[in-house]
Amino acid sequence: MRRRVASARTSPRAPKRARRSHAERTAETRAKILAAVVECIDAVGFQRTTAVEITRRAGVTWGAVQHHFGDKDGILLAVLDDSFARFAARLADVDVEGLSLERRVERFVERAAEHFASREYASTFEILLDHLRRDGARPETSWQLAMSRAWDREWRRFFADARIARRRHAVLQRYTIAVLSGLASTRLLEGPSARIRADELALLRDTLVRELRGR
Numbered sequence: 001m002r003r004r005v006a007s008a009r010t011s012p013r014a015p016k017r018a019r020r021s022h023a024e025r026t027a028e029t030r031a032k033i034l035a036a037v038v039e040c041i042d043a044v045g046f047q048r049t050t051a052v053e054i055t056r057r058a059g060v061t062w063g064a065v066q067h068h069f070g071d072k073d074g075i076l077l078a079v080l081d082d083s084f085a086r087f088a089a090r091l092a093d094v095d096v097e098g099l100s101l102e103r104r105v106e107r108f109v110e111r112a113a114e115h116f117a118s119r120e121y122a123s124t125f126e127i128l129l130d131h132l133r134r135d136g137a138r139p140e141t142s143w144q145l146a147m148s149r150a151w152d153r154e155w156r157r158f159f160a161d162a163r164i165a166r167r168r169h170a171v172l173q174r175y176t177i178a179v180l181s182g183l184a185s186t187r188l189l190e191g192p193s194a195r196i197r198a199d200e201l202a203l204l205r206d207t208l209v210r211e212l213r214g215r
Helices: 002-010 022-044 051-058 062-069 072-092 101-116 119-133 141-159 166-193 198-212
Strands: none
Touching (some): 022 072, 022 119, 051 062, 051 072, 062 072, 072 119, 072 141, 101 119, 101 141, 101 166, 101 198, 119 166, 141 166, 166 198
């Protein structure tokens, strides 16, 4: 008996888990809430994405949501910010040094198309549509400005050597967004059976290569 007691006393204890900081807990809670909004819009649609549904999926109280985001509009704008941050991160992850123009265009369109085909983009699309439906309402100017600057920054990083006018760069940026968002809308309308529009993406790539060469 004594041997067993002694053995129990000397057996190594499981290491204690390091306590997370307040900032880590806050970031985790915010991420859970944002993920719940995206999941909810994807599963039941924007109109049925209620406060009750968000808190149920996130596993938090509405008080916690208000603490982090203020109200439902605050959450939705945070989803927009998070979605575009993910998009910018996809592009920023590409090392363009030494790549040919064709390869840079290919990587840019590939990464951008991945984002526009994601649940995050589908959610932001519905959120923006709701803003536009409201009388006199428009998406936050600050968000639009930040998005535009981030998009332009990555575009310039990929295609800084293109010898075309700045105005032409802006036209090509808007054209690229229009094509990708249009394909994303088609994908949403087609539902789960939607196919990848490889031919359309190839045409976009060819157009960008030609235009960025100044032809």
